Structures are given as C-alpha cells and as structure tokens.
Amino acid sequence: MGENDYLPLFETRVAKGRLLYWLYALSMLIGIALICVYRVKHFPPNEQLKTWAWTGLFMAELWYISYWLVTQLVRFNPVYRSTFKDRLSHRYEEVLPGIDIFVCTADAELEPPVMVINTVLSLMAYDYPPEKLNVYLSDDGGSELMFYALLEATRFSKLWLPFCRKFNIEPRAPSVYFSSIVKTHDIDVSLAKERQYIKVKQYEEMNERINENMNLGRIPDELRKQHKGFREWESNASRSNHQTILQILIDGRDPNAVDTEGKPLPTLVYLAREKRPGYHHNFKAGAMNALIRVSSRISNSPIILNVDCDQYSNNSESVRDALCFFMDDEQSHNIAYIQYPQYFDNITKNDLYGNYFRVVNEVELPGIDANGGPLYIGSGCFHRRDILCGKIYERESMINWKKGNGIRVKESANLLEETGKILAGCSYEENSPWGKEMGLKYGCPVEDVITGFSIKCRGWRSICFNPKKRGFLGVAPTTLLQSLIQHTRWSGGQFQIFLSKYCPFIYGYGKIPLKLQISYIIYNLWAANCVATLFYVVIPSFCLLKGIILFPQLSSPWVLPFTYVFTVKYAYSLYEFLWFEGTLKGWYNDQRMWLYKRMTSYLYGFFGTIMRSLGFAKLNFVITSKIADYDVSRRFEQEIMEFGADSSMFIIIIATIGLFNLFTFIWISERVIINRQSVDLDSYALQIILNGLLVIINIPVFQGLFLRKDKGCIPSSVTIESLILAATVCLLALY
Numbered sequence: 138m139g140e141n142d143y144l145p146l147f148e149t150r151v152a153k154g155r156l157l158y159w160l161y162a163l164s165m166l167i168g169i170a171l172i173c174v175y176r177v178k179h180f181p182p183n184e185q186l187k188t189w190a191w192t193g194l195f196m197a198e199l200w201y202i203s204y205w206l207v208t209q210l211v212r213f214n215p216v217y218r219s220t221f222k223d224r225l226s227h228r229y230e231e232v233l234p235g236i237d238i239f240v241c242t243a244d245a246e247l248e249p250p251v252m253v254i255n256t257v258l259s260l261m262a263y264d265y266p267p268e269k270l271n272v273y274l275s276d277d278g279g280s281e282l283m284f285y286a287l288l289e290a291t292r293f294s295k296l297w298l299p300f301c302r303k304f305n306i307e308p309r310a311p312s313v314y315f316s317s318i319v320k321t322h323d324i325d326v327s328l329a330k331e332r333q334y335i336k337v338k339q340y341e342e343m344n345e346r347i348n349e350n351m352n353l354g355r356i357p358d359e360l361r362k363q364h365k366g367f368r369e370w371e372s373n374a375s376r377s378n379h380q381t382i383l384q385i386l387i388d389g390r391d392p393n394a395v396d397t398e399g400k401p402l403p404t405l406v407y408l409a410r411e412k413r414p415g416y417h418h419n420f421k422a423g424a425m426n427a428l429i430r431v432s433s434r435i436s437n438s439p440i441i442l443n444v445d446c447d448q449y450s451n452n453s454e455s456v457r458d459a460l461c462f463f464m465d466d467e468q469s470h471n472i473a474y475i476q477y478p479q480y481f482d483n484i485t486k487n488d489l490y491g492n493y494f495r496v497v498n499e500v501e502l503p504g505i506d507a508n509g510g511p512l513y514i515g516s517g518c519f520h521r522r523d524i525l526c527g528k529i530y531e532r533e534s535m536i537n538w539k540k541g542n543g544i545r546v547k548e549s550a551n552l553l554e555e556t557g558k559i560l561a562g563c564s565y566e567e568n569s570p571w572g573k574e575m576g577l578k579y580g581c582p583v584e585d586v587i588t589g590f591s592i593k594c595r596g597w598r599s600i601c602f603n604p605k606k607r608g609f610l611g612v613a614p615t616t617l618l619q620s621l622i623q624h625t626r627w628s629g630g631q632f633q634i635f636l637s638k639y640c641p642f643i644y645g646y647g648k649i650p651l652k653l654q655i656s657y658i659i660y661n662l663w664a665a666n667c668v669a670t671l672f673y674v675v676i677p678s679f680c681l682l683k684g685i686i687l688f689p690q691l692s693s694p695w696v697l698p699f700t701y702v703f704t705v706k707y708a709y710s711l712y713e714f715l716w717f718e719g720t721l722k723g724w725y726n727d728q729r730m731w732l733y734k735r736m737t738s739y740l741y742g743f744f745g746t747i748m749r750s751l752g753f754a755k756l757n758f759v760i761t762s763k764i765a766d767y768d769v770s771r772r773f774e775q776e777i778m779e780f781g782a783d784s785s786m787f788i789i790i791i792a793t794i795g796l797f798n799l800f801t802f803i804w805i806s807e808r809v810i811i812n813r814q815s816v817d818l819d820s821y822a823l824q825i826i827l828n829g830l831l832v833i834i835n836i837p838v839f840q841g842l843f844l845r846k847d848k849g850c851i852p853s854s855v856t857i858e859s860l861i862l863a864a865t866v867c868l869l870a871l872y
C-alpha cells in the first residue's frame with residue numbers, strides 16, 4: 138500500500154431498520170390527527186367545568202403531540218461511530234499530541250478524596266505515552282485533605298502504572314479493579330502475587346491513612362513537613378477565602394520523575410484557584426477556565442479532556458479513540474469536541490431511579506450527532522484547546538499533527554507555580570473575554586451546554602462516541618430526592634437557555650441547521666413538560682369523581698385512535714428500552730421516574746427559572762452527594778425506594794397525587810363492584826383505565842406510605858399532610 142492511500146481513522150454507520158420506524162411514526166401521526174379531530178368535533182361549548190377540563194386536556198395533548206414530533210427529529214437517522222486505533226498508531230505513534238486532563242472537585246466532604254484519587258489514577262494510567270499526559274486536579278473546596286490525598290496518589294502511581302502496563306489490567310481505577318477481581322479466579326501466579334502486595338500493603342494502607350486524616354479533619358504537623366505544598370495553606374485560609382494554591386506534584390519533564398520501572402510519569406498538578414469574599418467564582422465554569430489558563434502555562438496541550446471527579450476511566454484506550462476523530466486527514470477539519478455519554482457504575486439491575494438514560498444515550502445522542510453533534514455535557518468530553526478558547530471555524534483549521542505539538546516550557550517547576558498562580562487569581566478575569574467569548578460561559582447552571590452550543594454556532598461540529606466498553610463511569614444518585622434535585626438543576630438550567638439570548642432559535646438562527654436548533658429544544662423544554670403532565674394526572678381523575686366524561690365511549694369508533702396512540706407509543710418505548718438491554722421492570726421504573734421528574738423537578742425547574750429571570754431569586758448550585766450511609770446503600774441495592782427522612786415538598790407532591798388517584802380508584806371500584814350501582818362503564822372506561830394505571834405506577838409510594846417501617850419510608854409528617862391534601866381534593870370534587 139502506498140504512502141498516499143487514504144484510510145480513514147474512524148467510520149460512521151447509519152442505523153438500520155429505519156423503514157419500519159417510519160411506518161410506525163406515520164401510523165402514530167394518523168392516530169394523533171384523529172385525536173385532534175375528536176377533541177375539536179366533540180368540544181362541549183357551554184358546560185362550565187367540562188369545557189375547561191376539555192380545553193385543558195386538549196392543550197396538554199397538543200403539547201405532547203408537538204413534543205413527540207420534535208423528538209422524532211432525533212430519531213430520524215441516528216449514526217454510530219467506530220475508530221481504527223491501529224491506523225492511528227501506525228501513522229502517528231511518534232508524534233502523538235499532548236493531552237491535558239482536567240478533573241474538577243468541589244467539596245472534600247461530599248466527594249471523598251479516596252474516590253477522587255481513584256479517578257485521577259485511572260486517568261494517569263491511560264494507555265498513552267505518559268510523558269504526554271498531564272493531569273490537573275482543580276479543588277474548589279481548597280482542602281488540604283484533598284491535597285494530601287493527591288500526594289499519596291503520587292506515590293502510589295509509581296507502583297500502579299507499571300502494574301497496569303505489565304498485566305494490561307482493566308479498569309484502571311484501583312478500587313474498582315480490586316473489587317472486581319474478587320469474583321474472578323486467575324491462573325497467572327505472578328499477577329496474583331503482585332496484586333495482593335499492591336492491594337493490601339500499598340492501596341489499603343494508603344486509604345487508611347487518608348481516611349484517618351479525614352476523620353481527624355486536618356493534617357498532623359509531622360505530615361505537613363513532608364511537602365512544601367502544605368505551607369500554602371495559611372493559618373486563616375478557608376474554603377471561600379484563600380490565595381491561589383498551585384503545586385506541580387509530578388513534573389513530567391523532570392528526569393527523576395519516574396515509576397518503579399524507570400519509565401516517565403504523567404505530570405500531575407494540584408490547583409485551588411484564589412477565592413475571596415466579594416468575588417463571584419462562577420462554579421465549575423470558573424474552575425475550568427482557570428484550568429485552561431494555568432495549563433496553557435505548564436503543558437499547553439492541544440487536546441483537553443474534562444471529567445468530573447467521580448467519573449473514573451473504565452477504558453484505557455479512550456484517549457486514542459478520541460484522537461482518531463481529531464487526527465483524520467479528511468473528516469476532522471471541523472470537529473471541535475468528542476462527547477462520551479454519561480454512564481454510571483452504581484446502577485442496579487432494574488435501575489429504580491432511571492439513572493441509566495438508556496434511550497437518551499443510545500438513541501437521542503446518536504440522533505443529534507447526525508444533526509450536527511451532541512451537547513457538551515460537562516464531563517467525559519475531549520476538546521480541541523484552540524476551539525474551546527474561542528476559535529472561529531475556517532476551512533484551513535486542521536492542526537498539522539505531523540509537526541509535533543505542545544510547547545515544552547524550559548522554566549523550573551517553582552517558577553511555573555509562581556507565574557501560573559496569577560492566572561488563577563480572582564481579579565484576573567475582570568474586563569477580560571473569559572466566560573464570554575473565551576472558555577466556558579458563565580451565568581447558567583448548565584454552562585457546559587451553552588458552551589458547546591456556542592462552539593457549534595461558530596461553525597464547528599461535535600461527535601458522540603459511545604463504545605460498548607464505556608469510557609467513563611460515575612456515581613449515580615442513590616435516593617429519590619437526590620435524583621429529583623439533580624434534575625431540577627438540569628431542567629431549570631436548560632429552560633434558562635431557552636429564555637436567554639442563547640435560545641437556539643435566536644442565537645442559532647442562520648448559524649446552525651434548523652434540525653440542530655430543534656434538537657437542542659428537546660432538552661431546553663424538558664421543564665415545560667410539567668404543566669401538561671400535572672394536568673393529565675389530576676384532572677381526568679377529578680372529573681371521574683365529578684361525573685364528567687372526557688374521553689370517547691368504549692363503543693364509539695373514536696376510542697380507537699386514543700387506544701392506538703397510547704398502546705403503540707408505550708409498546709415502542711418498551712421495545713426501545715429492551716433493545717438496549719433493559720429489563721421490563723426497569724422500564725416500569727423508568728416510566729415512573731419520568732412521571733415524578735415531570736411532576737416535581739420540572740415544576741420547580743420551570744417556575745424557579747421564570748422567577749429567576751424576573752429577578753426574584755438568585756442562581757444557586759447544589760453538589761450532589763457521592764456518599765451514602767450503609768442503610769441507604771443497602772436499600773439502593775435492594776431497589777427499595779428511598780424517600781428520605783426529611784419532609785420535602787417533592788415527596789409531598791408525589792404522595793398527594795398518588796393518594797388522590799388511589800382514593801378515586803377505590804371510590805369508583807366500590808361503586809362498580811360492590812355497590813353494583815349503575816356506573817356508565819361504557820363512557821368512563823378510558824378514564825378509569827388511566828386512573829388505574831396511575832395507581833399501578835405509584836405502588837412504591839403506597840408501600841412507602843403505609844407498608845414499610847424502615848428508615849427510608851415516607852416520614853409520618855409527610856403522610857399526614859398528603860392524606861389531608863388528597864382527601865380535601867376528593868371532597869372538593871364530590872360535594
């Protein structure tokens with residue numbers, strides 16, 4: 138084969154079986170049209186309550202129909218990518234570019250240092266020339282305990298990296314690896330021996346030391362003497378008031394920085410940017426921008442990978458995969474970032490809290506990829522540095538990789554630390570384009586999404602890469618409330634984009650294709666789903682109690698489009714779910730979570746964001762805890778719903794609506810079965826079925842209210858409040 142024969146570094150496959158899909162979509166469209174005809178034709182003009190309920194229901198249906206139509210756009214033509222790493226290695230092994238890896242952590246209490254260093258170690262152990270890897274930990278908590286843990290990780294990496302290389306083990310996060318081997322018997326005696334030593338004598342003892350100091354809450358003096366870095370913590374330094382702390386723990390250029398086999402180590406840097414009262418620190422976006430600047434001084438690699446501190450690397454080849462997309466001669470010229478979908482380690486079989494995002498990750502993101510590229514979701518994403526810093530697309534913007542990239546600074550580590558500090562100072566960004574035209578954007582809870590969006594508006598595209606062996610695995614929320622709170626932030630932030638000047642239709646107009654604008658809208662309008670859903674879960678049951686008929690009679694042909702659309706939509710959703718290796722119960726759980734998110738998270742996200750844009754409230758940012766106590770973990774593993782000990786508005790809403798539907802169901806069943814009263818079943822059938830389905834989906838809530846006695850059940854104050862509320866609504870309807 139000649140020098141000039143072009144072989145691509147990656148290929149793109151289009152999903153199969155689309156014709157069948159379009160038949161399904163077409164039949165749905167017909168059903169939907171018929172529903173609309175029915176609603177208009179049978180509109181009750183002057184019947185007070187019925188007119189209102191009918192109109193509301195029709196509006197809710199119209200909302201769902203529009204939303205469904207929009208989601209079809211990302212199912213239009215999903216694409217799937219695969220890479221050829223052998224070709225990459227063959228062509229570029231000698232000139233592979235440097236990679237700067239940013240890990241962000243914000244709180245040593247909620248994000249335990251042992252977890253953070255596991256992530257760091259898994260990233261340092263990538264199958265990639267170590268002298269070209271640079272790992273930066275940004276600690277917004279400014280905690281010397283975190284610094285200490287990283288120092289321990291520095292020592293441990295000297296053993297861990299050669300061990301990973303020698304036995305080619307996977308995954309390379311020590312705790313995950315060690316807990317996975319309990320299940321396997323291996324034949325390799327030398328591996329077993331070495332592993333035992335590293336695990337027991339090194340890893341576990343290290344964890345003990347770290348946790349001891351965590352419990353102590355500070356670093357003892359004799360440890361402080363071991364590294365000059367501790368001197369950076371002045372006696373009065375606190376979380377929100379301290380100078381910049383920048384320490385190069387491993388200097389990859391230093392010939393003495395080698396592992397036990399004499400091979401070079403990746404550069405490892407600790408950064409806690411300056412915090413002062415009165416300066417807004419802009420959360421994670423601010424941390425990322427400080428990292429971009431500081432790293433430009435130290436390693437300045439052309440590729441940046443950004444991961445959250447709980448997202449360890451589960452695939453040591455991810456860097457090489459990503460480079461296949463950046464370094465292809467013909468297809469790479471407009472690619473700005475490679476986004477890996479977010480997956481979690483902590484998922485139980487039936488995924489009680491719907492954390493897996495099966496359909497979003499496996500169907501929607503590949504669909505958006507085809508429309509112009511997935512959203513940047515803030516973790517598990519490889520960026521080109523120049524583009525992240527604001528470069529505008531032009532035809533000749535390919536980097537010449539053959540030239541060798543990344544400057545090697547000659548200055549000493551000490552000097553780099555001193556000069557780098559200024560770049561992470563509070564006042565550095567004043568009157569600068571950072572947070573606006575450069576780096577990550579400020580002012581929104583989902584700043585990453587806006588950043589990715591504006592990159593595309595500058596003419597670039599992005600890629601979704603989703604290998605079977607996942608690139609990154611994080612820690613999923615383990616209680617209902619945590620999950621709902623996380624979604625409040627996501628959906629609220631997304632909705633804020635819609636209301637801001639970054640609204641895809643306005644900001645993206647003329648810059649990105651319409652289909653990509655609409656793809657963004659799907660997520661921007663997550664929160665807005667709350668109104669239609671709340672209407673649909675309350676009003677039909679309410680009208681059932683009042684004796685108002687809202688759906689066609691069972692004997693009328695109009696019942697067909699309703700039942701068709703409903704059954705086929707859910708059958709298809711079940712099929713999609715099972716196709717991607719879900720379980721039936723998992724699907725049932727997933728449907729429940731979507732319902733609860735819409736009833737609570739989205740409600741708060743929606744109205745909270747509206748209030749905020751009217752100036753009533755300020756932006757706040759909640760870190761989801763990555764630790765759970767023993768009881769909670771156990772219930773999580775047994776898939777028992779955790780409602781949390783405190784009374785929360787979210788749980789009250791869920792319990793009240795659940796109970797209200799239950800009361801309605803009991804009332805109607807009693808009339809139908811026991812009293813044998815003449816309920817006009819023909820007319821009420823659909824309403825009763827809907828009500829019955831709402832009771833079935835809420836079974837875990839009823840268990841939490843009445844049957845369970847453990848600590849995770851619904852607190853009695855919530856039970857009483859929701860009982861009273863639900864009973865009041867019932868009485869209101871009946872009398």
Ligand SMILES: *[C@@H]1O[C@H](CO)[C@@H](O)[C@H](O)[C@H]1NC(C)=O
Pocket residue numbers: 307308451452480605606607610
């Ligand atoms: C994580 O990596 C391990 C080891 O290679 C693999 O067996 C496992 O399937 C991966 N997990 C996921 C979710 O891809």
Ligand SMILES: *[C@@H]1O[C@H](CO)[C@@H](O)[C@H](O)[C@H]1NC(C)=O
Pocket residue numbers: 482483612615763764765770773774
């Ligand atoms: C995550 O799952 C693992 C294994 O199932 C468990 O040991 C750990 O405690 C879980 N983490 C949390 C935060 O629940």
